[in-house]
Every structure is written in structure tokens, then in C-alpha cells.
Amino acid sequence: MRKNDSLKVKALKPKKETIEFLLNYSKNIDVVKTKSKNYPISKN
Amino acid sequence: MKSKSDSLLISLYQKGDELALSTLIHRHQRELFTFIFYKINDEDLANDVFQDTFMKIILMLKEGRYNEEGKFILWAKRIAYNLIIDHFRLKSKNIKVSETTFETDEYSIFDLIREPSENIEDQLVTNQIQEDLLRMLQFLPQNQQEVIKLRFFDGLSFKEIADHTDMSINTTLGRVRYALINLRKIMDENNIILTR
Numbered sequence: 124m125r126k127n128d129s130l131k132v133k134a135l136k137p138k139k140e141t142i143e144f145l146l147n148y149s150k151n152i153d154v155v156k157t158k159s160k161n162y163p164i165s166k167n
Numbered sequence: 168m169k170s171k172s173d174s175l176l177i178s179l180y181q182k183g184d185e186l187a188l189s190t191l192i193h194r195h196q197r198e199l200f201t202f203i204f205y206k207i208n209d210e211d212l213a214n215d216v217f218q219d220t221f222m223k224i225i226l227m228l229k230e231g232r233y234n235e236e237g238k239f240i241l242w243a244k245r246i247a248y249n250l251i252i253d254h255f256r257l258k259s260k261n262i263k264v265s266e267t268t269f270e271t272d273e274y275s276i277f278d279l280i281r282e283p284s285e286n287i288e289d290q291l292v293t294n295q296i297q298e299d300l301l302r303m304l305q306f307l308p309q310n311q312q313e314v315i316k317l318r319f320f321d322g323l324s325f326k327e328i329a330d331h332t333d334m335s336i337n338t339t340l341g342r343v344r345y346a347l348i349n350l351r352k353i354m355d356e357n358n359i360i361l362t363r
Contacts, residue, residue: 146192
């Protein structure tokens with residue numbers, strides 16, 4: 124008999140575009156550290 | 168790259184290896200996205216929250232603000248969970264404003280200044296309750312503290328807690344139950360009341 128596992132949920136995935144955006148974001152962003160604060164800046 | 172641990176990938180990424188981030192995202196995308204989706208039930212919104220979560224993670228890693236205290240995925244879920252809460256707070260605020268247009272008789276100037284979430288008194292009480300609760304948690308065994316924090320502070324389901332702690336769901340349920348019993352005992356013995 125097939126086991127009925129009600130707690131099992133279907134695994135989903137984010138869109139390809141979302142992942143691509145994040146990888147580009149990471150490549151294009153840098154952090155400048157000052158004494159009081161960190162500032163994210165664009166590399167472009 | 169795929170065989171490397173999360174902490175090694177993070178360390179490589181912090182040294183500038185972008186491929187390490189890609190591996191990290193691909194490794195955890197399903198678990199994190201599923202976690203977000205089943206909390207908000209909207210695929211587009213889940214993509215937004217997933218994106219915002221990793222944008223925060225990227226910045227924090229680049230700033231060197233990640234300290235290896237637990238598993239990476241738990242940290243990521245905590246960030247996502249806070250973003251989900253922020254989203255629902257904002258949503259409830261927007262609904263309140265849109266309900267009070269000048270065209271209806273029910274419009275009141277106080278609606279504009281009313282904070283739809285907790286007022287300052289309620290916030291103080293909530294903060295006090297959380298502080299008391301955290302203090303009481305320290306009297307519990309480590310494994311009970313962990314499940315209580317994961318369940319009630321990080322919002323994980325019993326299934327997720329079981330997965331992350333390598334326990335069965337029954338053990339997790341039991342541990343939460345004993346933790347709550349112990350907390351009630353501590354409250355009774357010390358005459359602590361945690362209500363509004």
C-alpha cells in the first residue's frame with residue numbers, strides 16, 4: 124500500500140531570471156567599508 | 168565546487184569567487200524557495216522575497232557580517248521569514264490607507280496617523296515578553312531551547328525543524344511539548360505572567 128505522507132510538500136524552484144539577476148547583482152556590487160558604516164556601491 | 172561545504176563556499180565567495188555563490192544558490196534554491204512559497208502562496212511574490220533574501224545575504228557576506236553560528240540555510244530562512252513578516256505588515260498598512268479615501272463618509276484624519284500595527288505601548292509589552300521569554304529559555308536544556316527558537320522565533324514548521332536537527336517529527340513534537348511544559352513550570356514557580 125502506498126504510504127500517505129501528508130507532510131510531504133512539493134519542492135519548487137525560483138525563476139531562472141531571478142537566479143541570473145542575483146548572480147549579476149553580486150558581480151556588479153561591492154562594499155566600501157568606512158569607520159562608521161559600510162556602503163554598497165556599483166562596480167560600473 | 169559542488170562537493171564543497173557551505174562554509175567553504177562562503178569563505179571562497181568572500182574572497183571573490185563568484186562561482187561559489189552560484190553553487191550556494193543552486194544548492195539551496197529549492198529548499199528556500201519552497202519555504203517562502205508555502206508561507207505566502209504566490210509564486211511571483213515568492214520570487215521577489217527569494218531575490219530580496221539573497222540580495223541581503225550577498226551584501227552581508229561582502230560586508231563580512233556572516234558569522235558561522237549555525238547552518239547557512241537556517242540563517243537564510245530567518246532572513247526570508249523576516250522579509251515575509253515585513254511584507255505582511257506593509258500590506259496591512261496599505262489596506263488601511265486605501266480603505267479611508269476622501270470619498271467615503273468614514274474618512275477620519277486619525278486614520279492617517281494611526282499605526283495599523285502595534286502602538287508604542289503594545290510594542291513595549293511585546294519586547295518585554297520576548298525578553299522574559301528569552302531569559303526563561305536559558306533555563307531549558309540546549310536541545311529544547313533550539314526547537315523553541317526554531318519554531319517560535321524563526322517560524323519553521325515541525326517538518327523543517329526535524330530535517331535541520333536530524334530528528335524525527337515525533338521527537339521534535341515531543342521536545343517542543345516538554346519545552347512548553349518546562350516553561351510553564353518556570354512561570355508558575357516564579358509567578359511570571361506573560362500576557363497583555
